[in-house]
Amino acid sequence: MTARSGTLSSLLRAGFGLIVLGGGSMLGGLALQALLGVPGDDMPNQAPSPNSAIEGIAPEALISRSETKAVTAQDYMMVAAHPVAAQIGAAILDDGGSAVDAIIAAQIALTLVEPQSSGIGGGGFLLVWDAETGGLTSYDGRETAPALGSGDYVMQQDGAFRPFMEAVTGGASVGVPGLLRMLELAHQDHGTLPWGPLFTPTIQLAENGFPISPRLNGLLQNAPYLKDMEPAGSYFYDTATGAAHPVGTILRNPDLARSLQAIATGGADAFYTGPLAEEIVSAVQNASRNPGALSLTDLANYSAKRRDNLCLTYRVYQVCGMAPPSSGGSTVLQILGLMENSDRDIRQAEPHSTDGIQIFGEAMRLAFADRDRFLADTDFVSVPLKEMLSPAYLVRRARTMDFSHAPKVPREAGNPTNDQAFLPDILDDSPELPSTSHLVAVDRTGSVATMTSSIETGFGSRVMVGGFLLNNQLTDFAWSDVKGGLPIANRYEPNKRPRSSMAPTLVFGPDGQPRLALGSPGGSRIIGYVAKTVMAVLDWDMSLQRAIETPHFQNRNGAMEIEEAPNLDGIAATLTARGYDIQRPAMASGLHGVEFIGGQYISGVDPRREGLAVGEANLSPNLDQVFETLITKH
Numbered sequence: 001m002t003a004r005s006g007t008l009s010s011l012l013r014a015g016f017g018l019i020v021l022g023g024g025s026m027l028g029g030l031a032l033q034a035l036l037g038v039p040g041d042d043m044p045n046q047a048p049s050p051n052s053a054i055e056g057i058a059p060e061a062l063i064s065r066s067e068t069k070a071v072t073a074q075d076y077m078m079v080a081a082h083p084v085a086a087q088i089g090a091a092i093l094d095d096g097g098s099a100v101d102a103i104i105a106a107q108i109a110l111t112l113v114e115p116q117s118s119g120i121g122g123g124g125f126l127l128v129w130d131a132e133t134g135g136l137t138s139y140d141g142r143e144t145a146p147a148l149g150s151g152d153y154v155m156q157q158d159g160a161f162r163p164f165m166e167a168v169t170g171g172a173s174v175g176v177p178g179l180l181r182m183l184e185l186a187h188q189d190h191g192t193l194p195w196g197p198l199f200t201p202t203i204q205l206a207e208n209g210f211p212i213s214p215r216l217n218g219l220l221q222n223a224p225y226l227k228d229m230e231p232a233g234s235y236f237y238d239t240a241t242g243a244a245h246p247v248g249t250i251l252r253n254p255d256l257a258r259s260l261q262a263i264a265t266g267g268a269d270a271f272y273t274g275p276l277a278e279e280i281v282s283a284v285q286n287a288s289r290n291p292g293a294l295s296l297t298d299l300a301n302y303s304a305k306r307r308d309n310l311c312l313t314y315r316v317y318q319v320c321g322m323a324p325p326s327s328g329g330s331t332v333l334q335i336l337g338l339m340e341n342s343d344r345d346i347r348q349a350e351p352h353s354t355d356g357i358q359i360f361g362e363a364m365r366l367a368f369a370d371r372d373r374f375l376a377d378t379d380f381v382s383v384p385l386k387e388m389l390s391p392a393y394l395v396r397r398a399r400t401m402d403f404s405h406a407p408k409v410p411r412e413a414g415n416p417t418n419d420q421a422f423l424p425d426i427l428d429d430s431p432e433l434p435s436t437s438h439l440v441a442v443d444r445t446g447s448v449a450t451m452t453s454s455i456e457t458g459f460g461s462r463v464m465v466g467g468f469l470l471n472n473q474l475t476d477f478a479w480s481d482v483k484g485g486l487p488i489a490n491r492y493e494p495n496k497r498p499r500s501s502m503a504p505t506l507v508f509g510p511d512g513q514p515r516l517a518l519g520s521p522g523g524s525r526i527i528g529y530v531a532k533t534v535m536a537v538l539d540w541d542m543s544l545q546r547a548i549e550t551p552h553f554q555n556r557n558g559a560m561e562i563e564e565a566p567n568l569d570g571i572a573a574t575l576t577a578r579g580y581d582i583q584r585p586a587m588a589s590g591l592h593g594v595e596f597i598g599g600q601y602i603s604g605v606d607p608r609r610e611g612l613a614v615g616e617a618n619l620s621p622n623l624d625q626v627f628e629t630l631i632t633k634h
């Protein structure tokens, strides 16, 4: 116990002694250690349609690929999108914290060091498996639309949709953040360590400063509207030159330190009521672009929810995903269920063969047709989930998979139930852009937490308050309300949660023990990233790390998307010759996970982002060094 407690305190001592320059100092590529000794505070300061409008915008683009080696552990494991968040979460685990404790500490760190992707101004979904009871709990911390808000902000005066980023930026796209209420609920259920100390590492880091990573810098260089939105503009950019602070610049965030201190002491209530809530409401209502209607009542009324677990038997495994308002769980499960019932067996197809890509792609195409039509917040809309995942429906629907020729128009949704009076009649048209973060923690008892967390687009609404960015999650509602006189399931409605694609996933083996825990960012591509990774591990016998690294392919009921990777050029050409519409995008997934083999935890970390897995063998109490490695290795 002494050794455990010692780890966190030594991390705090050794890792947060960073000497910091004033906001905006330019440190270029210098090694972090070389900066020690520099005095701190007295340094000088240095579209017409949403889908076409988002073409070409990649707020969380692929910045670079890192080299990744799987980490093996026996005691605990933490995987997160930023090495420092992973180290902080692992230190909590080393100290005897639960998986949920570690997720909270790592998430709070991400709010500071990966501000473009997630944070306390956003929401998320969390699955927790308790090793002692064998129980699974699904937590919903999705944002809600303000009671007095309206979806009209996506429209121009001439009745056309606004260009996507114009609708994103400002107060009207901000949903009531759900993350802290959800983390509080999960902590009540599964916390081991007290709430307050989970915030301490990040409070110190926010006060002392952290160096900007290559990924954050790359995204800042190409972040529409961010520079003009105060106070975010002067936090992220050099106010004199307008340039993004370079890699290695030490950013201090005393506002966030103050907010986190209040939440550490006062619990989530200190966010949802009181002075911080007033600041949030004022920032949204007085935003320089698109003022929004978020109110103190909306914040005070927000509640996170436990949702029914959503699981499907796939071969000999139980696969569990997130229920609505996320479409992530049901769509991943449908893809797997359709593949299992297809008369072509993907296990017989060579990995990344034309057959393999076709079987997966056609299953995903059908699942997406159902998702686009039926999935929405079940507190507002009746979703035929049970029917969509019933063996009879999956068998019937799998028979309609067509491998003889490439479909030229989108497939239609199936008919899982006869009662469709309440259902919309068209594809949902909400655009989702890739940002977001996925974290997984396994604690010393073997309990597992897997969470996807998001402020939606990279840098969210750009409205910054209390040192953190607010989400733009309301753009995940359908941009149209009705079509052909019928209401769209995922239309904007006050107090409703917008449909998500986030897909935190847990796979259990025939013995009922965890086999895989994973998830990813990536907008609506999340679903394909997660389903392909699960399939590649279970059916193609790949390690999790390899399944993550291999090129992605997917089909969102349109073109066959095959990740830009030279070794797939031949396959892409073959599929083109078969009549498929092929697209070759860069795919900035951020798959993070753990596989469970023979009592060991083996990590999977996506080389497309900056993440790290930390187990007992590579826990580093020296955060300066962790930062230095991040900054110099890219």
Ligand code: GLU
Pocket: 432, 433, 434, 435, 436, 454, 455, 456, 457, 473, 476, 499, 500, 501, 502, 520, 521, 522, 523, 524, 526
């Ligand atoms: N807003 C998206 C969702 O909730 C996630 C955003 C992303 O991954 O880019 O599904």
